Amino acid sequence: VSTHWESCNLNASLEQQDLDHLFHPCTDLAGHSRAGPLIWSRGEGVYVYDSAGKQYLEGMAGLWCTALGYGEKELARVAAEQMETFCYGPLFAGKSNEPSIRLAAKLSEWVPIDGARFLFGCSGSDANDAQVKLVRYYFHAIGKPGKRKILSRGNAYHGVTVATAALTGLPAFHKHFGLAMDEVIHLTSPHFYRQGRPGESESEFVERLGQELEQVIEREGADNIAAFFAEPLMGAGGVILPPEGYFQRIQPLLEANDILLVDDEVVCAFGRTGQAFGCQTYGMRPATMTMAKALSSAYVPISAVAVPPFMYEPIEKAAGEVGIFGHGLTYSGHPVAAAVAVRNLELMEERGLINHAAAMAPAFQGALQRLADHPLVGHQRGIGLIGGLELVADKESRQSFPAAEKMAFRVAAACLEEGLVVRALPGDIVAVCPPLIIDPAQIEELAGKLERGLDRALKSVQATRSA
Numbered sequence: 001v002s003t004h005w006e007s008c009n010l011n012a013s014l015e016q017q018d019l020d021h022l023f024h025p026c027t028d029l030a031g032h033s034r035a036g037p038l039i040w041s042r043g044e045g046v047y048v049y050d051s052a053g054k055q056y057l058e059g060m061a062g063l064w065c066t067a068l069g070y071g072e073k074e075l076a077r078v079a080a081e082q083m084e085t086f087c088y089g090p091l092f093a094g095k096s097n098e099p100s101i102r103l104a105a106k107l108s109e110w111v112p113i114d115g116a117r118f119l120f121g122c123s124g125s126d127a128n129d130a131q132v133k134l135v136r137y138y139f140h141a142i143g144k145p146g147k148r149k150i151l152s153r154g155n156a157y158h159g160v161t162v163a164t165a166a167l168t169g170l171p172a173f174h175k176h177f178g179l180a181m182d183e184v185i186h187l188t189s190p191h192f193y194r195q196g197r198p199g200e201s202e203s204e205f206v207e208r209l210g211q212e213l214e215q216v217i218e219r220e221g222a223d224n225i226a227a228f229f230a231e232p233l234m235g236a237g238g239v240i241l242p243p244e245g246y247f248q249r250i251q252p253l254l255e256a257n258d259i260l261l262v263d264d265e266v267v268c269a270f271g272r273t274g275q276a277f278g279c280q281t282y283g284m285r286p287a288t289m290t291m292a293k294a295l296s297s298a299y300v301p302i303s304a305v306a307v308p309p310f311m312y313e314p315i316e317k318a319a320g321e322v323g324i325f326g327h328g329l330t331y332s333g334h335p336v337a338a339a340v341a342v343r344n345l346e347l348m349e350e351r352g353l354i355n356h357a358a359a360m361a362p363a364f365q366g367a368l369q370r371l372a373d374h375p376l377v378g379h380q381r382g383i384g385l386i387g388g389l390e391l392v393a394d395k396e397s398r399q400s401f402p403a404a405e406k407m408a409f410r411v412a413a414a415c416l417e418e419g420l421v422v423r424a425l426p427g428d429i430v431a432v433c434p435p436l437i438i439d440p441a442q443i444e445e446l447a448g449k450l451e452r453g454l455d456r457a458l459k460s461v462q463a464t465r466s467a
């Protein structure tokens with residue numbers, strides 16, 4: 001991957017400085033030392049360019065986030081204006097700033113939780129961390145301090161802070177950190193393709209997951225469980241769509257036991273599923289909601305938690321008795337981030353971006369479906385403008401490739417050669433999640449490059465095996 005800018009002195013030195021000084025997150029650091037960085041230098045629409053000038057279709061919207069695409073001058077203008085007018089003012093102790101007020105008001109028009117208040121943060125992780133504290137503080141405030149445990153699921157991704165890494169159902173994110181895992185219970189991943197038993201129908205699978213939840217509530221005691229965290233569809237865990245009827249089976253149990261459904265919309269919110277929110281696509285009734293990523297289309301870091309009146313009111317009252325809700329970052333409600341997010345949402349409205357995403361979905365999903373027959377693809381799935389290809393060594397038995405063959409990474413690397421960015425996820429899943437502005441010709445381009453990437457990866461693994 002690294003050789004194509006060696007001819008350029010400036011970039012060679014940048015590459016060296018990267019190797020000498022940067023600590024890359026979520027990276028095989030030894031592999032990185034050998035291969036060197038791929039340095040992005042600019043972006044325009046759905047395309048990004050590396051430092052050698054090569055163009056790539058950004059098929060992952062960065063990390064599921066650049067919804068409005070790259071190079072949007074309107075957002076740059078708003079950020080510059082806000083920096084000049086008023087660069088920073090905290091929301092602590094009742095002080096406020098105009099962009100945060102306008103963003104909260106704008107979100108109240110979008111978010112399907114009546115009367116919600118919005119608590120801002122900087123990332124999906126810190127917002128979900130705030131959710132853990134909010135649900136516990138709330139139960140404390142209403143006289144149920146025992147309700148502390150949090151239910152999550154295998155394959156879930158809720159972040160990387162100490163609390164949210166414990167919620168994340170992917171071992172690499174919690175295994176080696178000695179986290180306090182005893183207050184988190186991971187339920188079975190709703191991944192029918194992998195977790196369904198031989199001969200089990202999808203509805204039987206859903207029933208089994210429902211019974212598992214009943215048993216966990218029985219075992220742990222409803223008085224000890226505060227919340228159930230769920231992404232409408234799982235993104236980083238493998239683009240896993242909930243099986244038919246899943247939330248319909250789960251929700252009545254949560255409601256009957258006063259367990260709050262925390263809807264993690266960090267990937268889904270603002271159009272990804274073809275609707276404004278994933279909860280609308282899957283019939284979820286969230287108590288609270290976490291948003292980030294497309295909230296600003298990644299032009300600035302910002303996240304938001306929607307807190308419903310039934311939680312806000314006791315929290316407001318409790319301040320006098322149990323003390324203030326002791327949470328807030330220096331940059332909660334940063335005016336530049338809030339101003340950009342407001343304009344981002346306005347642009348989505350002005351350009352009908354959610355309707356556009358819905359209109360593009362059939363072509364996008366159709367293009368991915370054509371790849372289901374590729375020899376490497378065991379399962380193809382998706383909705384709206386998000387999709388996943390699960391790679392298998394044997395389609396019939398669903399046997400995985402040996403880990404050493406790094407099949408999904410091979411495909412992602414081969415796609416880069418083709419000029420396409422996709423993401424390799426644990427479990428040999430290739431994720432695709434382009435900016436929501438993608439058009440039909442670009443969808444065809446994406447599918448063609450992805451198919452050639454799959455072919456290339458297949459050839460390369462065959463060559464390695466026969467060597």
Ligand code: PLP
Binds near residue numbers: 231
């Ligand atoms: N929740 C979900 C569903 C995510 O996909 C992510 C990140 O990918 C997060 C939370 C964490 O967000 P961040 O990386 O901004 O901390």
